[in-house]
Amino acid sequence: MATIQLTVNRKAYEVDVDPQMPLLWVLRDVIGLTGTKFGCGIAQCGACTVHIDDAAVRSCAIPVESAANQSITTIEGLSADGSHPVQRAWEQIDVPQCGYCQAGQIMTAVALLKKNPNPTDEAINESMTNICRCGTYNRIKKAIKLAAEGA
Amino acid sequence: MDKLTMTTMENSIRYPEETPDRLRIATSSKVVTRRNFFRLLGGGIAVALSQSCVYGWSDAPPVSEQLAADENTIAAWIHIHEDGSVSVFTGKVEVGQNIRTSLAQVVAEELAVPIQHIALIMGDTSLTPYDAGTFGSRTTPYMGPQLRKAAASLREALLEKAAKALKVPATALRAEAGKIVDGSSGKTLAYGTLTRGEKLLIPINEAVTLTAAEQWTVAGTSIPKINGRDFVTGKHQYTSDMVLPDMVYGKILRPPAYGATLAAVDVTKAKAMPHVTVVQTADFIGVTAPDPQTAANALARIAAQWNTTPQPSKAELFAYLKDNARHGGGDEDDRQEARRLFEASTHRLEHRVEVQYIAHVPLEPRAAIAEWNDGQLTVWTGTQRPFGVQEELAGAFSLAKEQVRVIMPDTGSAYGGKHSGEAALEAARLAKVVGKPVKIVWTREEEFKWAYFRPAGLIEVAAALKDDGTIASWEFHNYNSGNAGIDLPYEAGVKHIRYHPSRTPLRQGSYRALAATANVFAIECMVDDLARLLQRDPLEFRLSQLTDVRMRGVLTAAADRFGWGGKKAPGHGFGIACGFVKNSYIATCAEVAYGQANGQLEVVRLVAAYDCGAIVNPKHLENQVLGAILQGLGGALFEAIDFKDGRILNPTLSTYRVPRFADIPPLDIVLIDQKDIPSAGAGETPIVGTAPAIRNAIADATGVRLHQLPLIPQGLKMN
Known part of the structure; x- marks a missing residue:
């Protein structure tokens, strides 16, 4: 066990955990931010995507100690009420079905749009490697483009 | 929560935002029996979908006794609270098919209340009536009409009650936006006020008039996902x-x-x-x-x-399934006749189709x-x-x-x-x-190893043609995967169709459209090959053997949108397939491109036409069709469980491939809205056309006729 300082959604946290515990479990089970999901545990599906600074990372495969003292953003940190432009686009396009992957999809999309405000289909395919088993991919693409227009 | 160590969070169980407070009492974790549930509800009016008449409510014990006795005949109930909010209780569950939205739509339609006033309480064994489960595309065709009937019964009861209160005939009144309106005087009575201080339970009126699909204003429209915002903010609690x-x-x-x-x-x-x-x-x-x-x-x-202990492996799977099969039963006369016709025919084909185990991979384990x-x-x-x-x-x-x-x-x-x-x-x-x-x-690995799979199957199919090009004989044996979609939709002389259950090396169970994913594949491969054997166009050949107008309708609609018969680029091929499962119809067209130089096969585009009767929510229907087609794409191209000696060898998302963004071809979906035909469920059927359409397109592009699912787990190998 070790005491680790984290900054999540601009708030400071001190957690007393196994330093090897994946960031995902600290976010979900210690801090209680459950918007970020577990899907595979090996950084394949992207359900656990959060930001470290502005980069989208897969929190299931990052030991919490390596995220110490960095700025972490989760889906809850985008906005409390769904007013972030990407969340608004998602709602407008009515993207979610079961919804389980969508927090991760949105976080990946936000990071993509920060780097590339007008992504082509190819750029979306390349950056958006998250899995959606319900098959909402086409609507996600539409929502990313809508958010890009609105930005 | 600024500074936390290990913690548990008080009061963190959330129910849907719209759940009325009075139900929160009932949904604390103590067990609530249905018997005392009606007491927990406040005043208002409710209808229970029961065949027998149940009068009175709450304090009189006989009522709850009777309700308990009638448990098996009650399918759902609807309660209008005194504040005008509406609770709908159903044992169905929401897993992304968006029935929370579509069922609310049909209730809003018949009850004439704004959809925002409706909360669905779903899948809670203490609060909702018994339901066998959410599967088989049954919610829309069965629960939908029952709720419509219940809502319409309530509407009529409220009209009667308002008529008494206003001392006018009920026919002079109309229900509108949660109120009863007297057209002549302009007086309105909100539903909630009509029953204030009372607890009423009314029987369902089996003969009640339902709003025809042509008149729908809420049902039939693309209402967005109810509580959709909770899924883009991370607020929804799974x-x-x-x-x-x-x-x-x-x-x-x-x-x-x-x-x-x-x-x-x-x-x-x-x-x-x-x-x-x-x-x-x-x-x-x-x-x-x-x-x-x-x-x-x-x-x-x-x-x-x-x-x-020794366990079967993937390498011997299909021999194992056949060796361990129990005979499907029925008499053998038609089999002998089918054999005889087959042997006598000069135009005949025989296929052995192998279908692998695949996993559902729900993203929440x-x-x-x-x-x-x-x-x-x-x-x-x-x-x-x-x-x-x-x-x-x-x-x-x-x-x-x-x-x-x-x-x-x-x-x-x-x-x-x-x-x-x-x-x-x-x-x-x-x-x-x-x-x-x-x-x-569960971890993802546990989900892969210890949940269950879509059954693997071996299908043997033999077909012979008459000289006039019609099907003379059709012999079809499915070993292990099941009998869903096993019937031949085409006209044929002698048919012998059997499903032979077998021992399964791996745990198997339900899957989207069940064995129809295997059976329709085998049927549509064979029919396509028969057309090619006669050098006839696969679409024209199918239409010449089909009498079902709705099947013909989806085929024609898909082909028209696709541009069937149009020019193909070099190395490109077109394929078509159709299927009828659970009262709805799908036809799918695929274009593939085979790169001679690199040996890569690409699905260039897919077009599907789908007919499930009257459409309840066009947008969400399109989503379900799309989702099914994409799930079908994985099973068509690359999904397969690998196993050896009873061990799953690819129990991870890096070794078991599912479709991702880059795998999705341009897709075009034609929805055929049949207002005069009852709505069928749409979660499953659209999956069945994808694999055979792609397979037939590959045959068209390359001449290679594949007889396995997945088709090209390691790319297309040309001999």
Whole structure:
């Protein structure tokens, strides 16, 4: 066990955990931010995507100690009420079905749009490697483009 | 929560925002019986969908007795509260098919209330009527009409009540936006005020007039997902997100292979860990800990030795299925006749089609939280069969069903893969011993290894043509995968069609469209090859053998949109396929491109036409069709479970490939709205056209006729 300082959604946290515990479990089970999901545990599906600074990372495969003292953003940190432009686009396009992957999809999309405000289909395919088993991919693409227009 | 160490969060179980406060009382974790449930509701008016008449309500004991007795005939109920809000109770569950929205739409339509006033309480064994489960595309064709009837009965009762209050004939009144309106005087009475201070339970009026689909204003429109915002903010609480006070996390010791039994085990290291409890019975070992990491660490410190027994492997799968098959029954006369015609024909084909096990891969793995309270068990879990899981738990712990409450929060998908209650049972076993609520969330590996698969199947099909090009004989044998979609939609002289159940090397169960994914594939490959044998156009050949106008309709619609018969680029091929399952029709066209130079095969585009009767929500229907087609794409091209000696060899998302963004071709969907035909469920059928359409396009492009699913797990190999 070790005491680790984290900054999540601009708030400071001190957690007393196994330093090897994946960031995902600290976010979900210690801090209680459950918007970020577990899907595979090996950084394949992207359900656990959060930001470290502005980069989208897969929190299931990052030991919490390596995220110490960095700025972490989760889906809850985008906005409390769904007013972030990407969340608004998602709602407008009515993207979610079961919804389980969508927090991760949105976080990946936000990071993509920060780097590339007008992504082509190819750029979306390349950056958006998250899995959606319900098959909402086409609507996600539409929502990313809508958010890009609105930005 | 600025500074936290390990914590549990009080009051963190959430119910849908729109759940009325009075129901929150009823949804605390204590077991609520249906008998006392009506007492917990406030005043207002309710209708129960029961064949028998049930009058009066609440304080008179005979009513609840009668309700309990009528449990099996009650399918749903609707309650209008005094404040005008509406609660709809159904045992159906939401797994991403968006029935929370579509069922609210049909109630809003018939009851004439704004959809925002409606809250659905779903899949809770204490609050909702018994329901066998959410599967088989049954919600829309069965629950939908029942709720419509219930809502319409309520509307009529309110009209009658208002007529008495206003002293005018009911025919002078209309129901509109949650109010009864007197057209002549302009007076309005809100639904809630009509029943203030009363508790009314009315019987359903079986003869009530329903609004025709042509007149729909709420149903039939693209209402967005109800509570959709909660899914873009991360606010929605899936089972795996929920936390109970004092809750601990559980992990279960798993065998390394099918058929393995525990030879020896040493749990001392795990037991020595602080805050860890090891639960051990003859056939079950689990651990609990205050956080998932510690639970996983504790499990890793259990040293177990296993006895294994010889188990089948993928290499011998299809021989195994045939060798272990039980004969499908029925007489053999038609078989002999089909054989005779086959042997006598000069135009005949015989195929052996192999279909692999595939996994559902719901992105939320199995999860459950179990809590014991004075011998009563409450379990939250993601399952398509809350009442089935209730029975499973009652059986396992020798409890009466009423002592077990199963609650299903809207869940991270299922696709037929969550009929069972493994995690619920495991959490309940651990919770009983540790005396605290226990949460179990399966890992992805557990989900791959210990859930169940779509059955593998071997299909043998032989067909012969008459000289006039019609089908003379059709002999079709399915070993193991099932009989869904097994019937031949085409005209044929002699048919012998059998499903032969077999022993399954791996655990198998339901899947989106069940065995229709295999049977329609085999049928549509054969029919396509028959057309090519006669050098006839595959679309024209199909139409010449089909009498069903709706099947013809989807074929023509898909082909028109696709540009069937149009020019193909070099190396490109067109394929078509159609299917009829569960009262709806799909036709799919595919274009593929084969690169001679690199040997790569690409699905260039897909077009599908779908007819499921009257459309309840066009946008969400399109989503379901799209989702089914894309799930079908994975099973068509590359999904397959690899296994050897009873061990799953690819139990991860890096070794088991599912469709991702880059795999999705341009897709065009034609929805055929048949206003005068009752709505069928749409979650499954559209999956069945994808694989055969792509396969037939590959045959068109390359001349290679594939007879296996997946088609090209390692790309297309040209001989």
